[in-house]
Amino acid sequence: MSGPGGPTVPGLRITGEKRSRGLAAPRGRPAARAGAPGMPVLPSGQAVERYLAEVTARLPGPAKAHSGIVAELRSGLLDAMDGYLSAGLPPAEAVVAAIREFGDPGLVAGGFLPEIAASHARRVAIVLLISGPLVGLLWLATAVTSHPAIRIAVFWQWTTLPASLGAGVQLVAVAVALTASAGAVGIIVTGRLSRQLPARPRCAPLAAAIAAFGAVGADGLGLLLLTAELAAAPAGLSPLPAGAAAAASAARLLLAKRAAYRCLAMRASLTASATSA
């Protein structure tokens, strides 16, 4: 396998002009693009780190979440640099050539966006689909240990419930169905089947956001119904399962709400990068 610095490599166009201009560029310039005129010549490690920082700055979420991507790109950049060094370039030019070869930080980050969005959406959908039945079991326990009017809800005889409670339980069922189906879509389009499906990258975060909003609705309604029951007939409720269900639903609601907004933000950045590309 030949080194990357071989004469056949296009991409390798370093001119003295760019280098001297680069030296004149102020160091703190954040917008220095790899390969663009004015790329500052820094000590090689620093130049690589700056490039990596420019990539991570364009990725959604905290930089820590992308440490794997950064480590992989870093080792690749150092490999590329080694290739240019062994082809005879001085270190300062080798690092510029390696960075130029990797391409614009926006382009690289844009490539990772659908991947990050898909794995985040998948995680959200999986957590929702697992936590849903668990929280549901707590509500079920609450219902069967509480007074008959609530117990009836378990047996899907909503029409015999007091009107407000019956309607509330039906709404919960709709929200649960929404979460289950959107969550399933989110998992399917991000999994092994993803190559066979014509799904667009923006579909996964949308499905996960819908699933998360469904969970917010289901948990919120559950808490609302519980509050209403507490106000109407507090003696009929068994406190232990009701408390556990309320706590679990409240925690799930907050997490789901955050996940939903995060998924929507990722979808928006996917849209932005698709239109700018």
Added chain:
Amino acid sequence: MMCSVAWLHMRAETLKGHLDGILLAVLEPDPLHGYAIMEALRVRSGGQVDLPTGTVYPALHRLERAGLVAAIWSQAGGRRRRVYTLTPAGRRALDTERGTWRDFSAVVSALLRPVPLAVNPS
């Protein structure tokens, strides 16, 4: 020169659609890390393929999520690298990709072949 610019553009676009299959083919003989994959792409294409190296990594991650390649971190020569291996599903996908390309290119070749001008019978 206009012609060569158009050709370069077309090549980049065509390549994009087949990047998955190309990456799988490069990984077929041996597991490789990201930069070695890029080098293999250059060598096997005789220097004709020159994607921005940074764009190969997201493509590899996509293949990993689809279960077509598996990745492990390995330490060699004081540098940690993520090494990609073709999975059985990846081999099957590569076979499919090869078949599809063979059929497609056969059809396009047939269509692009110059037809001798027919003599008007009337």
